[in-house]
Amino acid sequence: xxxxxxxxxxMGSAAFAQTAxxxxxxxxxxxxxxxxxxxxxxxxxxxxxxxxxxxxxxxDLDIQTIPSLNLTRINFNAPDALADNVVVIDKxxxxxxxxxxxxxxxxxxxxxxxxxxxxxxxxxxxxSTELGKDKFTxxxxxxxxxxxxxxxxxxxxxxxQDLGFTRTRVTITENGWRPLKMQALxxxxxxxxxxxxxxxxxxxxxxxxxxxxLPKDAQIIKK
Numbered sequence: 001x002x003x004x005x006x007x008x009x010x011m012g013s014a015a016f017a018q019t020a021x022x023x024x025x026x027x028x029x030x031x032x033x034x035x036x037x038x039x040x041x042x043x044x045x046x047x048x049x050x051x052x053x054x055x056x057x058x059x060d061l062d063i064q065t066i067p068s069l070n071l072t073r074i075n076f077n078a079p080d081a082l083a084d085n086v087v088v089i090d091k092x093x094x095x096x097x098x099x100x101x102x103x104x105x106x107x108x109x110x111x112x113x114x115x116x117x118x119x120x121x122x123x124x125x126x127x128s129t130e131l132g133k134d135k136f137t138x139x140x141x142x143x144x145x146x147x148x149x150x151x152x153x154x155x156x157x158x159x160x161q162d163l164g165f166t167r168t169r170v171t172i173t174e175n176g177w178r179p180l181k182m183q184a185l186x187x188x189x190x191x192x193x194x195x196x197x198x199x200x201x202x203x204x205x206x207x208x209x210x211x212x213x214l215p216k217d218a219q220i221i222k223k
Contacts, residue, residue: 025138025154041066041206048195052079059195064211073211088212095214103219135159141169148175165192176200 046061060078065071070091076082084099089109096105136156144151151174157167171181178200184193 025140029138029154036067039067040203043199043201043204043206044197045199046195046197048193050193050195052081057081059193064206066206066208066211069208071208071211086214088214090212095212097214097218101219102215102217103221104214105221105223107223146173148173150174151180 042063042065044063044065046059046063048059049056050059057079060076062075062077064073070089072087072089074087074089076085076087086097088095088097092109094107094109096107097103098105136158139155139157141153141155144153152172153169154172155167155169158165165184166187167185169183169185170179172178173180179197181197182193182195183191185191
């Protein structure tokens with residue numbers, strides 16, 4: 001059982017207007033952070049594949065985030081075993097609603113353990129909002145030209161070793177300065193997660209109460 005906070009993903013928007021040849025990965029991520037100051041909330045769909053306890057399975061998540069509150073809600077649509085489960089993450093706690101048992105497990109964010117995944121997503125919230133040099137070693141792998149503009153691939157290697165993955169790669173488009181794709185890899189180069197970001201919406205007026213909402217009749221289990 002590995003730690004998982006799938007907030008990955010969530011606020012990986014990026015902004016840089018100069019050419020990649022004139023910049024380092026640190027320069028780019030500095031502008032990522034600067035661009036997010038105007039973002040009040042984000043809604044995004046994440047789809048792809050990930051290694052779960054019983055092998056590779058489809059992933060379909062609806063994610064909502066209010067960055068200023070360090071608050072994220074993740075609704076699971078797939079895989080089937082996790083469908084209709086909900087994870088609510090704030091600065092201090094992780095609340096995991098299990099649909100089949102109608103229970104909410106509440107844990108410390110620092111010690112959270114959620115079932116189902118064979119690798120650790122715990123740093124993805126930080127990864128997407130402040131990919132700092134104190135937490136990751138960054139490298140700009142490539143710059144390509146796509147239909148909607150330039151696309152950049154940045155590789156991040158966590159300085160901590162107990163994350164369940166060795167490195168991540170994020171593909172960022174200059175069209176809207178947002179991530180298109182994220183991969184997590186192990187030490188042998190095996191892809192543990194291959195996720196695509198779609199259906200972006202920002203500053204739609206999300207409310208904290210709605211993100212925190214879970215069934216009132218659910219049993220609360222604190223760990």
